[in-house]
Amino acid sequence: MNDNLTDVITIGLDLNDANFQYSMEELNNLVTANNMQSVETVTQKLDHPDPATYFGKGKVEFLEQLVKTTETDVIVANDELSPSQIRNLEKLTNAKIIDRTGLILEIFANRARSREAKLQVQLAKLNYQLPRLRTSASQRLDQQSAGGGLANRGAGETQIELNRRTIQHQINHVRHELKEIDKSYDTQSKKRKQNDLKTIALVGYTNAGKSTIMNQLVKRFGENEGKEVTVKNMLFATLDTSVRKIELPNHKRFLATDTVGFVSQLPHQLIQAFKSTLAEAANADLLIQVVDYSDPNQELMMQTTEATLKEIGVPDIPMIKVFNKADKSGENYPVREGNNIIMSALDPSSINRLVDIISENLFKDYIKKTYLVPFSNGQVVSDLNENETVYQTDYTDQGTVLRVELPETSAGKYKKYEVNE
Numbered sequence: 001m002n003d004n005l006t007d008v009i010t011i012g013l014d015l016n017d018a019n020f021q022y023s024m025e026e027l028n029n030l031v032t033a034n035n036m037q038s039v040e041t042v043t044q045k046l047d048h049p050d051p052a053t054y055f056g057k058g059k060v061e062f063l064e065q066l067v068k069t070t071e072t073d074v075i076v077a078n079d080e081l082s083p084s085q086i087r088n089l090e091k092l093t094n095a096k097i098i099d100r101t102g103l104i105l106e107i108f109a110n111r112a113r114s115r116e117a118k119l120q121v122q123l124a125k126l127n128y129q130l131p132r133l134r135t136s137a138s139q140r141l142d143q144q145s146a147g148g149g150l151a152n153r154g155a156g157e158t159q160i161e162l163n164r165r166t167i168q169h170q171i172n173h174v175r176h177e178l179k180e181i182d183k184s185y186d187t188q189s190k191k192r193k194q195n196d197l198k199t200i201a202l203v204g205y206t207n208a209g210k211s212t213i214m215n216q217l218v219k220r221f222g223e224n225e226g227k228e229v230t231v232k233n234m235l236f237a238t239l240d241t242s243v244r245k246i247e248l249p250n251h252k253r254f255l256a257t258d259t260v261g262f263v264s265q266l267p268h269q270l271i272q273a274f275k276s277t278l279a280e281a282a283n284a285d286l287l288i289q290v291v292d293y294s295d296p297n298q299e300l301m302m303q304t305t306e307a308t309l310k311e312i313g314v315p316d317i318p319m320i321k322v323f324n325k326a327d328k329s330g331e332n333y334p335v336r337e338g339n340n341i342i343m344s345a346l347d348p349s350s351i352n353r354l355v356d357i358i359s360e361n362l363f364k365d366y367i368k369k370t371y372l373v374p375f376s377n378g379q380v381v382s383d384l385n386e387n388e389t390v391y392q393t394d395y396t397d398q399g400t401v402l403r404v405e406l407p408e409t410s411a412g413k414y415k416k417y418e419v420n421e
């Protein structure tokens with residue numbers, strides 16, 4: 001066992017859910033992602049969680065013994081527990097209890113790098129703490145009364161209210177800061193819209209390969225080198241949305257957005273806090289759902305992804321499904337099935353096929369036009385070059401002739417330069 005990792009006991013309730021085994025496996029992965037290792041796993045079959053202690057009485061006693069014999073002082077539960085369940089379990093087992101929500105919040109907090117991601121995680125944590133305040137406050141109360149008897153109780157209660165007010169104040173403060181960041185985000189988004197550039201968003205389960213695909217696109221077709229995003233074999237490698245400009249060999253351009261990965265039971269506090277980051281996906285013209293095709297639980301991962309997209313409020317946007325990591329699953333690749341593809345992000349021909357599918361779907365409404373722009377209107381030529389797909393430019397006595405492909409909606413802007421061929 002690795003000495004740098006904190007030993008924990010993982011526990012879970014099997015409420016007759018077909019996906020129980022998988023969710024326990026995933027809990028172990030989350031534990032590893034948080035620099036901990038599970039030394040024992042304890043599960044129990046029940047119809048519903050015990051409202052006071054989550055597990056039944058006998059199992060709690062067993063846990064207490066296990067904590068002693070394994071000398072482990074942290075227990076990680078597979079569900080979100082109520083504040084009193086946490087308090088009772090802590091008392092009965094003498095171990096610190098972390099529930100699934102708390103665990104995911106910790107991972108996010110450790111991973112957050114940008115100011116925005118940090119604030120978003122902070123907001124989620126504060127919202128998680130607010131209803132749980134009584135736990136820590138009552139602990140303090142216990143300590144106080146141990147020394148001072150009942151005399152301090154009144155002061156203790158005021159303390160809880162003070163804590164609550166402080167947290168509420170912090171929440172407002174963080175919200176305000178996020179709003180400021182959001183404003184500049186909004187302007188960026190609007191600017192992009194004005195440019196008529198189409199946008200794709202890579203979405204899907206954590207560790208599916210979204211950032212890897214993004215990097216392949218950037219490496220081969222990106223406008224700026226060295227703008228690669230982080231790729232790591234760990235859960236939640238990406239916590240910030242990054243947008244990159246892609247130009248295909250046929251001169252068509254679009255923006256690609258890499259987003260935060262999902263996981264089952266993603267805490268709603270996090271979804272709320274990350275809404276604006278994830279909103280980039282909501283503005284996309286095309287979603288690319290990346291699925292780990294080598295994972296036996298891919299169906300469940302797709303369901304979770306689609307449910308989470310709904311929760312964020314992403315409307316019904318056309319979607320391409322990328323069944324990635326086919327190299328690991330021993331399938332043939334690349335194989336196109338309608339608008340979906342079985343492929344490997346590590347394989348250049350797969351990326352080419354993917355780009356074909358993206359291109360076909362993204363530029364459906366494009367039309368071809370020829371414009372003659374007098375030399376005195378240099379700005380129009382730069383606008384066209386900047387924002388549209390110019391595939392041929394000729395210089396004549398009358399001015400610059402540009403053969404352009406562009407969406408019908410933007411063709412109106414250039415109508416007066418249009419010439420028939």
Ligand SMILES: Nc1nc2c(ncn2[C@@H]2O[C@H](COP(=O)(O)OP(=O)(O)OP(=O)(O)O)[C@@H](O)[C@H]2O)c(=O)[nH]1
Pocket residue numbers: 205206207208209210211212213230231232233234235236237238239259260261262290324325326327328343344345346
């Ligand atoms: N064998 C194989 N590995 C892949 C493929 N695509 C990605 N990977 C690996 O899978 C791991 C996760 O890849 P990422 O691109 O970081 O995954 P992600 O979807 O961005 O994950 P999050 O940012 O956590 O949501 C990395 O170790 C990649 O090298 C693939 O097609 N085949």
Ligand SMILES: [Mg+2]
Pocket residue numbers: 210211212230231237238259261
């Ligand atoms: Mg990523």
